Amino acid sequence: MKWAMVAIIVGTTAFADLLQSFEMKRHAVPAEELRPDRWARVLGDFARRLPLVAAVFLMAISFFAFMKLLSMADLSFAVPVTAASVVLETLLARLLLGESVSALRWAGVFSVACGVALLAM
Amino acid sequence: MPENAVETAMPAVRRVDLKVKLLTVFVVLTNVIGNLAMSWGMKHQNTDLGLSPLPYIRLIFSPWVLLGTTLLIFWLLSRMTLLGWADLSYVLPVTSIGYVLNAVLGRIVFSEAISWQRWAGTAAIVVGIVLVGMTAANTTTSGSEDPAR
Numbered sequence: 001m002k003w004a005m006v007a008i009i010v011g012t013t014a015f016a017d018l019l020q021s022f023e024m025k026r027h028a029v030p031a032e033e034l035r036p037d038r039w040a041r042v043l044g045d046f047a048r049r050l051p052l053v054a055a056v057f058l059m060a061i062s063f064f065a066f067m068k069l070l071s072m073a074d075l076s077f078a079v080p081v082t083a084a085s086v087v088l089e090t091l092l093a094r095l096l097l098g099e100s101v102s103a104l105r106w107a108g109v110f111s112v113a114c115g116v117a118l119l120a121m
Numbered sequence: 122m123p124e125n126a127v128e129t130a131m132p133a134v135r136r137v138d139l140k141v142k143l144l145t146v147f148v149v150l151t152n153v154i155g156n157l158a159m160s161w162g163m164k165h166q167n168t169d170l171g172l173s174p175l176p177y178i179r180l181i182f183s184p185w186v187l188l189g190t191t192l193l194i195f196w197l198l199s200r201m202t203l204l205g206w207a208d209l210s211y212v213l214p215v216t217s218i219g220y221v222l223n224a225v226l227g228r229i230v231f232s233e234a235i236s237w238q239r240w241a242g243t244a245a246i247v248v249g250i251v252l253v254g255m256t257a258a259n260t261t262t263s264g265s266e267d268p269a270r
Contacts, residue, residue: 021209028205070163074233093209100260111249112214118242
């Protein structure tokens with residue numbers, strides 16, 4: 001049950017992140033829009049963008065699975081183990097989003113992934 | 122590019138870089154404190170959680186879980202904004218410092234045991250973050266004007 005929750009969290013998180021990155025790169029929020037008096041407008045804009053709505057739906061599934069996992073495991077296990085999606089998402093970011101992943105960035109990503117594996121032991 | 126153009130472009134690049142880093146700090150803090158509040162709320166709940174969504178919905182309105190949820194909503198929105206300014210393959214590892222902070226706070230607040238493997242894992246994550254932090258935040262072309270400027 002614990003690992004089933006981890007699988008659900010990793011899968012839904014990966015697809016949600018890809019959708020968000022794809023959509024936010026198309027129409028990024030300018031820095032001047034981050035003022036508190038413009039938050040409602042930014043939020044309204046997010047709510048009208050289908051890929052972001054789909055991403056939030058996937059994240060909601062991930063969120064409830066994470067709540068279930070927290071009730072079964074330590075915080076210091078639950079949070080790092082869900083970071084297993086880092087390598088998968090980096091690969092998908094390169095293949096699907098066209099990001100340039102240099103050797104240095106790959107080294108960093110693998111170091112993070114190894115760290116996550118050690119934390120989950 | 123003329124030499125003076127390079128010189129005038131440098132402060133703008135640094136300004137963009139600073140904004141990306143400041144937003145990254147906000148994303149990490151809302152995530153870490155949000156997770157901590159959620160975990161505190163979940164560990165002090167008396168409901169037996171099954172697969173039905175109703176107990177989860179009731180639990181969302183308990184104070185600590187509500188605080189955690191609110192912070193995680195801020196985390197979600199600020200992270201979406203950050204993803205428009207920087208690569209996914211940059212944001213993911215760099216915001217992983219949150220995992221380290223969660224592990225440390227888990228030990229301090231909940232007295233959760235942290236073995237030497239977990240400390241080694243923490244060190245590897247920090248090294249990874251430093252390596253990724255040395256690369257350019259945005260490698261894709263998303264319009265002529267950088268939105269973080």
